[in-house]
Amino acid sequence: xxxxxxxxxxxxxxxxxxxxxxxxxxxxxxxxxxxxxxxxxxxxxxxxxxxxxxxxxxxxxxxxxxxxxxxxxxxxxxxxxxxxxxxxxxxxxxxxxxxxxxxxxxxxxxxxxxxxxxxxxxxxxxxxxxxxxxxxxxxxxxxxxxxxxxxxxxxxxxxxxxxxxxxxxxxxxxxxxxxxxxxxxxxxxxxxxxxxxxxxxxxxxxxxxxxxxxxxxxxxxxxxxxxxxxxxxxxxxxxxxxxxxxxxxxxxxxxxxxxxxxxxxxxxxxxxxxx
Numbered sequence: 001x002x003x004x005x006x007x008x009x010x011x012x013x014x015x016x017x018x019x020x021x022x023x024x025x026x027x028x029x030x031x032x033x034x035x036x037x038x039x040x041x042x043x044x045x046x047x048x049x050x051x052x053x054x055x056x057x058x059x060x061x062x063x064x065x066x067x068x069x070x071x072x073x074x075x076x077x078x079x080x081x082x083x084x085x086x087x088x089x090x091x092x093x094x095x096x097x098x099x100x101x102x103x104x105x106x107x108x109x110x111x112x113x114x115x116x117x118x119x120x121x122x123x124x125x126x127x128x129x130x131x132x133x134x135x136x137x138x139x140x141x142x143x144x145x146x147x148x149x150x151x152x153x154x155x156x157x158x159x160x161x162x163x164x165x166x167x168x169x170x171x172x173x174x175x176x177x178x179x180x181x182x183x184x185x186x187x188x189x190x191x192x193x194x195x196x197x198x199x200x201x202x203x204x205x206x207x208x209x210x211x212x213x214x215x216x217x218x219x220x221x222x223x224x225x226x227x228x229x230x231x232x233x234x235x236x237x238x239x240x241x242x243x244x245x246x247x248x249x250x251x252x253x254x255x256x257x258x259x260x261x262x263x264x265x266x267x268x269x270x271x272x273x274x275x
Contacts, residue, residue: 019113021062021063022063022111022113022114022117024059025056025059025060025063025094025114026094026114026117028055028056028059029056029080029083029094032052032056032083033083033085035083036048036049036052036083036084037083037084037085037086049082049083049084052083053077053078053080053081053083054077054078056078056080057076057077057078057096060076060078060094060095060096060110061076061096063111063114064095064096064109064110064111064195067096067098067109067273068273069098069107069109069199069271069272069273070270070271071100071105071271072098072099072100072105072107072271073098073099076096076097076098076109077096077097078096078097079092079093079094079095079096079097079108079110079144079145080092080093080094081097088147089146089147091121091122091143092143092144092145093108093110093114093115093118093143093144093145093198094110094114094117094118095108095109095110095111095114095196095198096108096109096110097145103146103202104201104202104203105199105200105201105202106145106146106199106200107197107198107199107200107272108144108145108197108198109195109196109197109198110195110196110198111194111195111196112131112191112194112195112196113194114196115131115196116131119131119134122139122143125139125143126139127139127140127143128140131166131191132166135166135168135189136152136155136168136170137152138150138151138152138172141170141172141174141187141200144198145198145200146174147176148174148175148176149174149175149176149179150172150173150174150179150185150187151172151173151174151179151183151241151245152170152171152172152245152249153170153171153172153173153183153245153248153249153252154170154171154172154183154248154249154252154261155168155169155170155171155249156169156170156171156186156261156262156265157169157262158188158262158265158266158269159266159269160190161190161192161269161274163192163193163274163275164190164191164192164274165191165192165193166189166190166191167188167189167190167191167269168188168189168190169186169187169188169189169265169266169268169269170186170187170188171183171185171186171205171207171252171261171265172185172187173185174202179241180217180241180244182206182207182208182209183207183248184202184203184204184205184206184207185200185201185202185203185204186200186201186204186205186261186264186265186268187199187200187201188265188268188269188272190269190272190274192274197272197273197274199268199269199271199272201264201268204261204264204268205257205260205261205264206257206260207255207257207261208255208256208257210247210248210251210252210255212247212251213244213247213248213251216240216243216244216247217240217243217244220236220239220240220243220244221236221237221240223236
């Protein structure tokens with residue numbers, strides 16, 4: 001009975017969403033974050049930092065196993081590219097990253113346990129905590145990779161692989177400034193078993209402005225700014241962007257370029273090792 005009680009306590013104490021090997025990775029990552037975030041920057045510290053990222057990548061390879069994505073390198077590196085808390089880009093999705101020359105195409109492969117943990121770490125950033133909702137959120141595609149914001153313009157219909165529990169594709173714009181413009185990035189995500197596959201491709205499709213939605217944007221931006229709100233102009237632009245992208249998502253299927261975008265999304269999904 002004592003042994004049974006002890007086992008129950010151990011189960012209850014285990015972090016949600018993280019199995020033992022995943023927790024080993026997270027513990028190691030967090031120790032390195034604490035070390036480097038409190039260290040005085042120097043050439044030696046940078047050298048140790050690079051070595052730590054390589055060690056984390058090695059642990060991830062053991063967790064995830066071999067990955068073969070068509071058109072991308074065979075060996076991935078850590079998608080977490082900085083362990084300094086104050087660095088831009090801190091907090092990317094834990095997983096192996098595979099990228100083409102110039103990062104025009106980038107993939108991340110992780111586990112469902114690490115994804116769940118990462119979603120929890122971004123709770124205060126407004127990240128949805130359920131994976132299905134997260135895959136429909138701009139915030140997922142923003143925080144997961146690179147250092148630039150992302151705006152979803154349209155969800156693209158794709159055929160979910162038979163064995164996959166979830167699959168999503170979005171068309172959007174990524175950038176460090178304004179996010180209004182012809183969307184050309186297509187991101188796809190698939191979850192199969194305990195693996196999560198994310199593939200982002202820039203300049204994946206050529207689109208064009210939709211006059212109806214441009215009119216919505218102009219109408220929203222013509223509204224007066226709330227002078228009592230210190231974020232008045234930004235708040236107006238946020239509302240205009242929300243209305244604009246909602247219009248774009250609704251009108252996109254009727255556009256001449258839409259079929260090419262859907263076909264491209266499906267071809268990206270087909271690159272992933274999903275039997």
